[in-house]
Amino acid sequence: MIGGHAGPRRVLVVLCLTQLTGWGVLFYGFPVLAPTIVADTGWSGTAVIGAFSVAQLVSAVVGMPVGRLLDRHGPRVVMTVGSLLAVVALAVVAAARSLPWFYAGWVLVGVAMAGVLYQPAFAALTRWHGEERRVAAMTAVTLAGGLASTVFAPLTAALAAHSTWRETYLVLAALLAVLTVPAHLFGLRLPWPAHPAATDARHPTTIARSRPFVLLTVSMSLGALAIYAIVVALVPLFAERGLSTTTAAWALGLGGVGQVVGRIGYGRLVARTSVRARTAGILLTASASTLLLGLIPGPAVVLIAVAVLTGAVRGMFTLVHATAVSDRWGNAHYGRLSGLLHFPLTVTAAVAPWAATALAGTLGGYPAVFAVLAALGAVAAVVSLKSVPPRSETYTAE
Helix, strand or coil, rough: CCCHHHHHHHHHHHHHHHHHHHHHHHHHHHHHHHHHHHHHHCCCCHHHHHHHHHHHHHHHHHHHHHHHHHHHHHHHHHHHHHHHHHHHHHHEEEHCHHHHHHHHHHHHHHHHHHCCCCHHHHHHHHHHHHHHHHHHHHHHHHHHCCCCCHHHHHHHHHHHHHHHHHHHHHHHHHHHHHHHHHHHHHCCCCCCCCCCCCCCCHHHHHHHCHHHHHHHHHHHHHHHHHHHHHHHHHHHHHHCCCCHHHHHHHHHHHHHHHHHHHHHHHHHHHHCCCCHHHHHHHHHHHHHHHHHHHHCCHHHHHHHHHHHHHHHHHHHHHHHHHHHHHHHHCCCCHHHHHHHHHHHHHHHHHHHHHHHHHHHHHHCCCCHHHHHHHHHHHHHHHHHHHCCCCCCCCCCCC
C-alpha cells in the first residue's frame, strides 16, 4: 500500500468529508429548494424537476470518459476540477433568469457530479486501499454520503428560511468551494499506483462486450429501478394504507437508519459469501421486502419494520454496485468499466420516480406497483447468477 497506512487514511478522511459535502450540496439541497424555485420563478414543477433529472443523465454520460481518466491519472485532478466546476455551475443555477439558463446550469452540475461523487471516490479507494481494505473504505465513504441528507437538508432549509433560493445556492456553493476544492487538491496527493495486473487480461472493451458484463449491467439496472423507485413510492403507498404523512416520513427516516446498518454489515457478508451468492441474495431480499410492503395492509409498526429492511438492502446494494467490477475483473480497468456500468444505473435511478408514478396510474394503486417492482428485483437476482466470469468466482472461508 502506498505510503504505509497514513496516506490512505488521509485519503479516506478527505473523501468522507467531500462526499458528505458533495452529495449534500449537489443532490440533497435541490429537493428542499425545488418548491421555492417553482413559486419564485413561475416555472412548472415538472420543468424544474426535469432540470435535476437532466443533471443525473449528464453525469451518467460524462462518467464513461471520466472513468478512463481515473484509470490513467488518478482522482486528484479529476476531483479538484470537478469541485471547481461544481461551484461555477451552482453560480449559474443561482443567476438563471430563464429556464434555458437554469437547464444550462444543471447540465454543468451533471458534469461536476461525474467528477466529484461516488464514481471517482470509489476508483481512488479501490486503487489506494487494495484488495484487503477497499470494502471497509468504501463502507466508510458511503456512510458519510448517507449522512449528507441528515446534515444538508435541514441546513438548506434553515438558509432558505432567511434568504432567497438564489442566495442559498450561492452560500452552498461557497461552502462547497471551501470544503472540497482544497481537500481534493492537497488531500489526494499520493502517487497513483502502477496499473495493477488484471484478473481478466482482456482489453476492457472486450470485457464490456462479454456476456457476464452485459448480464451484470442488466441485473444492476433492473435492481436499481426496483430499489430506488421504493423511495418515491413509499409515501403514497402509506397514504393508500390510511396512514399519515408523518408516519410515512418516519418510515423513510428509519429506512435511512436501516441503510447505514446494511452498509456496516456488508463487510461481514463479503467475508462469508461468494460474489454470485452475495449479489443474488441481496437482490432477492430486496424483492421479498418490496413484495411484503405491497401485500401487508398494516399495522403501521409492521410496515415501518419492513421499510427499515428495504433501507438496509438499499444500503448494501450501493456497495454491491461499487465492488461489482473489482470483484469480477480486478482493479486494473475499474474506472472505465465502472463508468460503463454506472451509466444505465444512473439512468434508471433518474427514471424511477416517473416509472413508479406512471405504473400507479396504470395499475390502479401503489400496492400493485410494489408487486411489479418485486418481480423486477427477482428477475435481476436470476440474471445476476450468470454475471460472474468463472475464473473470478472465489469463496472466502469463514
